[in-house]
Amino acid sequence: MLEQIDFTTKSIREKTNNFIPEIGIILGTGLGGLVKEIIVEYVLPYESIPNFPVSTVEGHSGKLIFGSLGGKNVMAMQGRFHFYEGYDMHQITFPVRVMKALGVKTLCVSNASGGMNPKFEVGEIMIITDHINLFPTNPLIGKNINELGPRFLDMSGAYSNEYINLALEVAKENNIKVSTGVYAGLTGPCFETPAEYRYLWRTGADAVGMSTVPEVIVARHGGMNVFGISIVTDLGVEGSVVTVSHEEVQHIAKMQEPKMSLIMKELIARI
Ligand code: HPA
Helix, strand or coil: CHHHHHHHHHHHHHHCCCCCCCEEEEECCCCHHHHHHCEEEEEEEHHHCCCCCCCCCCCCCCEEEEEEECCEEEEEEECCCCHHHCCCHHHHHHHHHHHHHHCCCEEEEEEEEEECCCCCCCCCEEEEEEEEECCCCCCCCCCCCCCCCCCCCCCCCCCCHHHHHHHHHHHHHCCCCEEEEEEEECCCCCCCCHHHHHHHHHCCCCEEECCCHHHHHHHHHCCCEEEEEEEEEEECCCCCCCCCCHHHHHHHHHHHHHHHHHHHHHHHHHC
C-alpha cells in the first residue's frame, strides 16, 4: 500500500505543479456545489489518477479539485466511493491516505442522511459530533503500517470539538438553523426499515447514512483533524417513517447545499 500511495502522490504532484493542500474536502450526494466556491487551480478526473477507483453512483461525478477556499489551499473530492458499490474499505479510503501524503492536515466531510431524532425536520443540517461504525468491517483491518498510523487507534474526540464550536458560531452568525448529533454509518444500499430506524435511534444514533465512517477512521489514523456535516434528507422517526428515494435525497440535499457550503467555507477560513 505504501508504494501505491507514493506512486499516486507523485503523479498528482506532477499534474498539479507540486500544489500542497492543507485541507481535504469530501462532498456527499447532492452536495458538490461547494466546488463553485473554490478558486480552482487544477482538476483531475478520477480516471486520470493512478490507483484511484472510479465512482459509479448517479449524482456523484468523480473529480479531484485543487484550489483555494476561504484563503486556504484545499483539495476536494467531488464524488466519493461507497461500500455498496462493491469497493473494499482500502479502496474507499485510499484517497484519504493520498490526501495525507500530499500534506492535508484537516478533513472536512459532508453527506446526506436519514434522521431518527424526532426533533429533526427534513433538511435539518446536523453537525456530526460522533459516529457509530455499523459497517461489517473496518478500514484498519489487516497488517498495520506503522508509518501511516497506530495499530490501535483512539477514537475519542474523532470529530474536533474546536471545529464543532466554530461551525456552531458560523451558523449562528448567519442565522442558519443547525443541530448536532451522532451519525451511524452502514452499508446500504437499502434505506432502512422502520424497525432498523427505531433500532438505530434507540442505540444512540441521530442520523444514518452509507458513507463517511471509513474515511473518518482513516483520517484519524493519519492524525488529521476532522469536521463532518450531514444534511438530513428524510426522516425515519418512529411512528412516521415515510418512503424515501435517491432522487428525493438528492433534491433535499441540493436545496440545503448552499447553507452547508457557507458553513464549510467560513469554517475553513477560520481554521
Ligand atoms: N438511510 C441511509 N442513508 C441515507 C438516508 C437514509 O434514510 N437518507 C440519505 N442517505
